[in-house]
Amino acid sequence: MSIFNEANMIASIEKYLPHGQNLKAGIHAIVKKVVLQRFFSNAVYDSSDNLLKPECGAPLFYISKSKVATFDVYIGFSEDYLVIVPCEKESWHYKHTEVTNPEFLAVCTQLAMEVQSPFCLADILPVYRISQIEKCEIEKNWVGAYVCKIEFDTGDFIKILLPPFAGLFGGMPHHKVYRNAILELLKAKI
Numbered sequence: 001m002s003i004f005n006e007a008n009m010i011a012s013i014e015k016y017l018p019h020g021q022n023l024k025a026g027i028h029a030i031v032k033k034v035v036l037q038r039f040f041s042n043a044v045y046d047s048s049d050n051l052l053k054p055e056c057g058a059p060l061f062y063i064s065k066s067k068v069a070t071f072d073v074y075i076g077f078s079e080d081y082l083v084i085v086p087c088e089k090e091s092w093h094y095k096h097t098e099v100t101n102p103e104f105l106a107v108c109t110q111l112a113m114e115v116q117s118p119f120c121l122a123d124i125l126p127v128y129r130i131s132q133i134e135k136c137e138i139e140k141n142w143v144g145a146y147v148c149k150i151e152f153d154t155g156d157f158i159k160i161l162l163p164p165f166a167g168l169f170g171g172m173p174h175h176k177v178y179r180n181a182i183l184e185l186l187k188a189k190i
Helices: 006-014 102-111 174-186
Strands: 023-042 043-046 051-054 061-069 071-077 081-086 092-099 127-129 133-140 144-150 155-164
Touching: 006 023, 006 071, 006 081, 023 081, 023 102, 023 174, 043 061, 071 174, 102 174, 133 174, 144 174, 155 174
Parallel strands: none
Antiparallel strands: 023 061, 023 071, 023 155, 043 051, 061 092, 071 081, 081 127, 133 144, 144 155
16 A cells, blocks of 8 residues: 555544545645643553553653654644654553652643543544644654644644655645645644
8 A cells, every 4th residue: 555645644633634625735744853741630551551541539640752853654633633643553652650740740730631441552643623733833854744743732743744755656636735725724823
């Protein structure tokens, strides 16, 4: 399966859009660096299955999921959401700990998501409300691509390259138009 296929891209992004949202634009892009941070309440980590499982009264749990390597993604947006989905299965670096510091605990509890049912850490993906974009820096590089450094109110960070072209043989005929739409969305957050 080619990653430069618009139908595959649309299906991959729409899978993560909340109900009622419609994809406005999406392209193939390249992530250079990503750090995702999440806090969970009432959860314990089961390392044998790589799952977070609900457990009432469990300490606040922090997970950092990161990758400092280049990999292919689809990036797209709807009316209210920005979605970034790896094109292929990727390996990530995970760090996790229980939050016990009382000062830190008071701040982090407000950011915590309660775990209702077991889920795999691999399912933590960069899916955001557009309003969660706190800061965006955009630079044009020498080959016509744009490098975007995006910070979110969750503390997440993504450095992503939006290439001028999407592969050979025309598998993504709307790349240029969709890339411009994504750039306009991000420029509004500068």
